[in-house]
Amino acid sequence: MQSTFSLRSKLPSGISIFSVIGQLATEYQAINLWQGAPNFLPDQQLIDSATMAMKQGFNQYSPMMGVPALRQVLAEKTAKLYGARYDADKEVTVTAGGLEAVYAAITAPVHPGDEVIFFEPAFECYEPIVRLQGATPVAITISLDTLKIDWEEVAAAITPRTRMLIINTPHNPTGAILEKRDIDRLIAVTRNTNIVILSDEVYEHMVYDGMTHHSMSRYPELAERSVVVLSLGKTYHVTGWRVGYCVAPAEIMEEIRKVHQYLVFSAPAPMQVALAAAVENPESYLALAEFYQRKRDILLSYLAESPLDVKPCSSGFFMLARFSDFSNYSDRDFVFDLLRRMRVGTIPLSSFYGDGTDTGTIRISFCKDDDTLREGGRALSNWRQ
Known part of the structure; x- marks a missing residue:
């Protein structure tokens, strides 16, 4: 249906990168290391x-x-x-x-x-x-x-x-x-x-x-x-x-x-x-620190074999990894390449800057079950341009 209305957007930035990555991740049946949502059942x-x-x-x-x-x-x-x-x-x-x-x-x-x-x-x-x-x-x-x-x-x-x-x-x-x-x-x-x-x-x-x-x-x-x-x-x-x-x-x-x-x-x-x-x-809730630290360390053990430069992570669900030392891709292109070829979903860090600053870095989530972390870690470690 076509509309004759003309609206001035209050948020001209458009659709969130999380929605974009989510749609592509579904299309490629990608391993979900992009979303801060656990993929295991609660108690x-x-x-x-x-x-x-x-x-x-x-x-x-x-x-x-x-x-x-x-x-x-x-x-x-x-x-x-x-x-x-x-x-x-x-x-x-x-x-x-x-x-x-x-x-x-x-x-x-x-x-x-x-x-x-x-x-x-x-x-x-x-x-x-x-x-x-x-x-x-x-x-x-x-x-x-x-x-x-x-x-x-x-x-x-x-x-x-x-x-x-x-x-x-x-x-x-x-x-x-x-x-x-x-x-x-x-x-x-x-x-x-x-x-x-x-x-x-x-x-x-x-x-x-x-x-x-x-x-x-x-x-x-x-x-x-x-x-x-x-x-x-x-x-x-x-x-x-x-x-x-x-x-x-x-x-x-x-x-x-x-x-x-x-x-x-x-x-x-x-x-x-x-x-x-x-x-x-x-x-x-007091047991969560030990629970998620273990998950962080599982993913870190696999990424140690990758070319990624992983930043120290003291908290939360996410870690940052820099790829710019070995690739000239923009962070969005790098993320899309990971989706297409490695079937792994991550988030470009540029989406966390208002002006889209590209730091050659991606965000990776580790609030996942152990099998997902191992599978995703192996895939990221095997990335080659």
Whole structure:
């Protein structure tokens, strides 16, 4: 059907690279090392709990802010892990995945003309959400050699129009985490300002090699100005259930809920009920670091035989691998070649930069079953131009 309408796009960047790669991966029946979604089943007890919740009648809308039992157990979990006491009624909101929490957390305080600082490479949603508010995204580049933030550059980028600073730790796509010295600098640059910190911490439990996750909730001077976004879908291997949450001081959360209620109103009720029971068992999330570190190391053992230069990975679901030392392909062409010839799906790192910067690097996911990691690792190791 042809239309006579003419629309001016708010997001002229087009279809996400994740959708493009997903379609091609299906076409080539490729090994999925591109997507941050586990390909193994969650705990059977969790599935049984969700099924039971449906049978017990939890099939309609939950309260807008989330099922009370889930909010309560999440508040208790945060207090135990980080020493921060959030009011379950006023300061914890369950959302339709972490992404919806990010959208609401940006939309609520950010107005036209504001500036929002974030760090590239960055998960692709931050910049377009900022632009949809009529605000200006201000990207600061993280060096791929050091994977460190230049805090002098951050301080220089702050202006009277800076309304928000977006932190992502553990970081997607680099696998880096903030250290205590980063926290100290973050406190210093935001002190005596009206800057809201949005801290995307959806991989909070996937931190490896004995390192520590420094949540904004752990530090009172940051917690009082921060919205911390987390993901139960990531934690419990059920990304398709679309259950995330955020915690924030009551005055900030009140504004976030005003946006949340008009986006989805509430997350799926039976999944919330099931997850509330799961979170009551701390081992269900405290064991994740060892679980995913082992998967990381399986893939690393195969990539050690490849020509790829794999960057250190301290957290999350992903690792970066540079190929530019042995190939003159662009990163998109390299990814497409891997799909066509090796039947392996990965993501070009240029998609994590607003201007499409090509660093000769790809992102590889290791949140997969062991057979997939071995098969994908062997295929990547056999790549030849």
